[in-house]
Amino acid sequence: MNEEILTIAESVSNEKDLPKETIFEAIELALASAAKKKFTEEVSIKVDIDQETGDYASFRTWEVVDFENYEEPNFHILVDSDNAEEKGLKVGDIHKEPIDNPEFGRIAAQAAKQVIVQKVRDAERLEVIKKFRPYLGTLINGTVKKVTRELIIVDLGDNAEASLPRRDLVQGEIYRVGDRIKGILEESIRENRGAQLVLSRSSKEMVTELFKLEVPEIAEEVIQIRSVARDSGARTKIAVKTNDVRIDPVGACVGMRGSRVQAVSNELGNERIDIVVWDDDPAKLLINTLSPAEVTSIVMDDDSGIMEVIVKDENLALAIGRNGQNIRLSSELVGWEIQISGENDNLDVKDSPENALIKYMGVDQELASKLIENGFDSVQKISQAETENLEIIEELDSEISATLIERAEEALLEIALAEMDEESEKTETDNSLESVESLNPEYIELLKSADIITKENLADLSSDELSPILDLNEEEAGKIIMDARSDWFN
Numbered sequence: 001m002n003e004e005i006l007t008i009a010e011s012v013s014n015e016k017d018l019p020k021e022t023i024f025e026a027i028e029l030a031l032a033s034a035a036k037k038k039f040t041e042e043v044s045i046k047v048d049i050d051q052e053t054g055d056y057a058s059f060r061t062w063e064v065v066d067f068e069n070y071e072e073p074n075f076h077i078l079v080d081s082d083n084a085e086e087k088g089l090k091v092g093d094i095h096k097e098p099i100d101n102p103e104f105g106r107i108a109a110q111a112a113k114q115v116i117v118q119k120v121r122d123a124e125r126l127e128v129i130k131k132f133r134p135y136l137g138t139l140i141n142g143t144v145k146k147v148t149r150e151l152i153i154v155d156l157g158d159n160a161e162a163s164l165p166r167r168d169l170v171q172g173e174i175y176r177v178g179d180r181i182k183g184i185l186e187e188s189i190r191e192n193r194g195a196q197l198v199l200s201r202s203s204k205e206m207v208t209e210l211f212k213l214e215v216p217e218i219a220e221e222v223i224q225i226r227s228v229a230r231d232s233g234a235r236t237k238i239a240v241k242t243n244d245v246r247i248d249p250v251g252a253c254v255g256m257r258g259s260r261v262q263a264v265s266n267e268l269g270n271e272r273i274d275i276v277v278w279d280d281d282p283a284k285l286l287i288n289t290l291s292p293a294e295v296t297s298i299v300m301d302d303d304s305g306i307m308e309v310i311v312k313d314e315n316l317a318l319a320i321g322r323n324g325q326n327i328r329l330s331s332e333l334v335g336w337e338i339q340i341s342g343e344n345d346n347l348d349v350k351d352s353p354e355n356a357l358i359k360y361m362g363v364d365q366e367l368a369s370k371l372i373e374n375g376f377d378s379v380q381k382i383s384q385a386e387t388e389n390l391e392i393i394e395e396l397d398s399e400i401s402a403t404l405i406e407r408a409e410e411a412l413l414e415i416a417l418a419e420m421d422e423e424s425e426k427t428e429t430d431n432s433l434e435s436v437e438s439l440n441p442e443y444i445e446l447l448k449s450a451d452i453i454t455k456e457n458l459a460d461l462s463s464d465e466l467s468p469i470l471d472l473n474e475e476e477a478g479k480i481i482m483d484a485r486s487d488w489f490n
Contacts, residue, residue, distance in 0.1 A: 006054040018123050024049050030114070031056065034102040044075050046096065059096040064089045125196075128160045132185060132197055139209035140185045140199065144175050154181055154199055162197035170201050170269045171233030182267065184209065201268075202232035210267055211238070214260045215253050223249045226278040229332035233271055237289060237329045241278035248478060250275050250485075251462035257452075258460050282307070282334050289330040293319035296343060306337045313342035317416030324409060341380045342416070353377040360411045361404070370394070383408035431455050438483045443470050459484040 009023040032045040035058050044063075049056040062077040064084055070076050077084055079091050089095055132140075142154035142162065152164040152175055164183055175181060183199030184206050200206065208225050217223040218240075227239040240249040253275050254261050265273050276288040283298045286307060293315035299308040311319045319340055320327050331338040357368040360379050370393050376382050382390075382404060390401035431454045433444045450469050452458055458466075463478040470477065 003054060005049065005056070009051075012120070018120060020051065022120075022123055024051055026118075028056075031058065031102055035099065038100075038102070042074055045099075047101075056101060058099050058101045060099050061097075062095045064091055064093040064095060066091055124159075129197065131158075132156070132160065135185050137205055138185060139182055139206070139213070141180065141182055142199070144177050144179045144181055147175060147177060152181070154183070156197070160197065162199045164199040164201070168198075168200040168202045170271065172269055173201070173233075182210075202230075204228040204230050207236050207238065207264065207268070207273070210264045211253060211260075214255070214263050217242075217247060217249075217252045222247060223252055224278075227333050227335070229329040231325055231329060233269060235272045235274070235325055235329060236268075237274045237276065237333045239276050239278040239285060239289070239333055246474065248462055248481065250277060251460070251465075251481060254460045254462070256461065256465045257457065276333075282336055286330060286334050286336070286338070289333055290319050290326075295319075300336075304337075306339060307334075309338055309340045310343055311340065313416075316340070316342040317413060320413060320416060323413075339380065339384050341378075357382075360415070361407055363404075379408045379411050383412055433458065436480070436484050438480045443480075446470055455484050 005027060009020050009027065012018070012023050013020045028047040028049055031047040031049075035045045035047065036043060044061045046059045046061050047056055048059075062075060064079050065076045066079055070078055077089075077095050079089065084095065087095065140156060140162070142156045144152055145155040145161065146153035149166075151166060152169075154162045154164055156162055162183075162185065164181070168183075169175075181199075181201075183201045184203050186198045186200055186203075207228055207230060211225060212219045215223065218225060222242065222244050224241045224243065225238055226241050228236065229238075230236040238253075240253055242249040242252075252260075255263075261273055261275065265271055274289075276285075276291070279285040279288060283300060286298065286309065287295050290309075290311070294312045295309060296312060297310045300306075301308075309319075318326070321329075327338055327340055353372055354365065354368045356379065357363055357371060357377075358365060361368075361382070363371070371377070371382065374393050376385065376390070385401075385405060387398050387401040387405065390396050390404060391398060396404075433439055433447060433453070433455060436455055436458065439447075446469055447453075447458065452461070452469070459481065461481055463474040463481060466472070466477040466481060467474050470480070472480075
């Protein structure tokens with residue numbers, strides 16, 4: 001019988017390449033489970049196996065506790081009980097009493113097998129985690145093995161699997177068994193299954209790693225991605241900086257005719273990607289980020305971390321973006337809270353604050369007065385408030401506060417869109433090559449023969465791509481490209 005235990009431990013250890021200690025632990029748990037079946041009540045059983053001889057001893061155990069923690073007589077023994085005092089036990093000790101050993105028969109062997117299988121799985125899973133830990137946070141390729149309602153199981157090779165929760169997919173993505181898939185490797189802890197490898201396609205790191213693949217300058221650290229803000233499936237903003245003044249960071253990331261940035265976008269379901277030049281000055285970085293919207297003034301409060309930004313009225317809708325997406329991503333990219341408004345606060349200056357709230361928010365005079373009394377004297381301030389800020393006003397609960405904020409956001413966007421429509425002809429920019437001052441007619445003809453038709457096409461080039469077309473050195477080509485990009489940095 002003892003030899004059987006040793007034989008099982010030896011064979012499983014060799015087969016699964018696991019320490020014998022792990023196998024013996026599984027057998028001890030199986031024997032303890034078999035011993036519990038002899039009791040009618042719930043008990044705690046401990047089995048100790050001599051790993052040299054295979055002999056084992058079984059004990060019923062109790063934890064020594066004080067009166068405050070005494071809950072289960074089957075599992076606890078009071079520290080001041082006769083039994084505890086007699087044996088000199090103190091709180092935290094384990095009291096053991098020998099019981100008859102369960103036989104390592106068919107039932108115990110079956111239980112041991114189940115426990116061993118689970119232990120083996122846990123050990124193998126931990127080995128996989130250990131193997132892949134150096135790759136956490138990097139891009140991993142795999143094959144879709146299984147698709148469920150909640151997640152996708154991805155085969156990483158070498159008997160390794162990872163799960164990709166649907167919430168971490170790019171919006172609208174559909175994968176089928178056998179499809180190749182890329183994702184950022186993460187590690188999460190789940191109580192029921194232990195450590196798991198988890199993939200994500202919605203993280204910021206996904207964009208960074210894809211650009212490393214497409215842009216050699218980033219992989220070689222000639223260009224740095226300094227900040228990323230992402231709304232997965234919709235839009236991403238990245239700020240890049242060059243460590244070599246001869247290299248245009250935006251042009252390098254965009255690639256010839258946008259080939260590099262388009263490759264990244266295609267991998268992410270045509271997610272829009274904005275690339276801007278990094279600047280250590282948050283104000284200048286914000287101007288780059290909001291371009292082509294024209295910023296007229298910025299006031300920075302270092303203590304609160306708030307930037308108050310004023311843009312031209314006709315650019316307000318562009319700066320805010322649909323559902324506030326552009327300003328939200330810009331705020332994340334810069335690392336400051338941004339409060340944005342038009343030059344005229346997007347309100348009729350003839351309107352009093354009270355009338356303006358009534359007009360644009362649809363609130364009654366009483367509520368408008370209460371809002372103003374508490375400092376919310378404009379649509380902008382209400383749109384930028386948190387629900388808890390508004391809840392200080394009597395009779396405003398979280399639901400009403402959220403509705404007011406949403407209404408303010410919608411009012412701002414509607415006003416800005418209306419103004420943008422009115423000024424659309426005025427703000428329309430010339431996208432022809434002829435509008436680039438540094439281009440002569442000969443250069444324009446050469447560009448058009450190379451299928452570079454618009455100023456935007458020219459702006460998307462890098463200097464090393466333009467120089468052979470116009471037979472210029474890279475410095476001269478760079479000046480022309482920056483001239484074409486003048487609208488980006490207004």
